[in-house]
Amino acid sequence: MAISGIDLSIREGECIAILGENGSGKTTLVKHINGLLKPSSGSVLLSGEDIKGKTIAEIARKVGFVFQNPDHMIFADTVEEEVSFGPRNFAMDPEKIKEKVSQILAFTRLEQYRDTHPMSLSGGEKQRLALASIIVSDPEVLILDEPTTGLDFKSVNSMIALIREIRDRGKTIILITHDMGLVSHVAERVVLMKDGAIIKDGTLKEVFSDEDALGLTFLEQPYALKLSLAWNRGANITPDELVNAILEEER
Numbered sequence: 678m679a680i681s682g683i684d685l686s687i688r689e690g691e692c693i694a695i696l697g698e699n700g701s702g703k704t705t706l707v708k709h710i711n712g713l714l715k716p717s718s719g720s721v722l723l724s725g726e727d728i729k730g731k732t733i734a735e736i737a738r739k740v741g742f743v744f745q746n747p748d749h750m751i752f753a754d755t756v757e758e759e760v761s762f763g764p765r766n767f768a769m770d771p772e773k774i775k776e777k778v779s780q781i782l783a784f785t786r787l788e789q790y791r792d793t794h795p796m797s798l799s800g801g802e803k804q805r806l807a808l809a810s811i812i813v814s815d816p817e818v819l820i821l822d823e824p825t826t827g828l829d830f831k832s833v834n835s836m837i838a839l840i841r842e843i844r845d846r847g848k849t850i851i852l853i854t855h856d857m858g859l860v861s862h863v864a865e866r867v868v869l870m871k872d873g874a875i876i877k878d879g880t881l882k883e884v885f886s887d888e889d890a891l892g893l894t895f896l897e898q899p900y901a902l903k904l905s906l907a908w909n910r911g912a913n914i915t916p917d918e919l920v921n922a923i924l925e926e927e928r
């Protein structure tokens with residue numbers, strides 16, 4: 678069995694990162710949240726309701742899933758069509774779709790590629806397109822499986838900014854990543870997985886301060902935290918926090 682004994686509740690509006698080495702069960706876990714996989718025992722509740730009786734399409738209205746490899750999500754001939762697909766499927770009014778698509782293309786900075794074939798986009802643009810094609814339907818919960826893998830510094834930063842903005846609009850975000858910078862910039866809670874089980878669940882600070890748990894998952898503390906601890910400046914996770922801690926001290 679890929680995962681077992683999982684007990685996880687995620688509150689509305691929470692931004693949670695699921696971390697663990699390759700094959701630890703992260704993708705398998707989130708596929709249960711959007712109904713792509715069914716638990717052999719136990720249940721998944723969404724807004725308090727068991728998703729067992731619901732179709733994948735019904736769940737998809739509430740839970741958007743941006744896959745690990747954006748190539749797997751792309752099938753339309755233009756960027757605009759790609760982003761229009763979800764809302765059309767949900768029978769949104771055509772005028773409203775147009776407006777919403779324009780809005781999302783602007784938000785993800787893809788306007789200039791409206792008529793471009795998605796396959797000719799760069800890796801970073803494809804990641805943004807995959808995100809755009811999901812958030813256009815306005816799901817309450819957004820699952821992002823490795824949204825920054827293979828992106829350069831600038832694209833990572835633009836993805837971080839997009840995710841922060843979505844988070845600040847009150848959406849629930851479940852993030853799978855190996856990118857410690859991304860985690861420390863957006864997540865408030867971190868779950869560590871190993872061999873299909875959750876071995877640690879706590880706030881960003883709690884989890885990253887637990888070196889034993891991190892060691893078990895072969896994760897490294899974010900650089901700002903390492904520096905902060907080495908300088909006895911406390912457990913400051915982000916570069917901003919560390920700078921603030923130093924400034925405070927000097928005041």
Ligand SMILES: Nc1ncnc2c1ncn2[C@@H]1O[C@H](COP(=O)(O)OP(=O)(O)OP(=O)(O)O)[C@@H](O)[C@H]1O
Pocket residue numbers: 678679697698699700701702703704705706
């Ligand atoms: N349908 C399946 N049937 C049997 N085993 C599976 C199935 N899907 C995944 N697995 C196995 O379950 C384990 C967890 O896989 P999963 O894809 O959830 O890992 P992951 O944590 O997302 O890894 P990565 O970081 O590499 O994406 C792996 O050993 C995988 O081979």
Ligand SMILES: [Mg+2]
Pocket residue numbers: 703704705745822
């Ligand atoms: Mg995975």
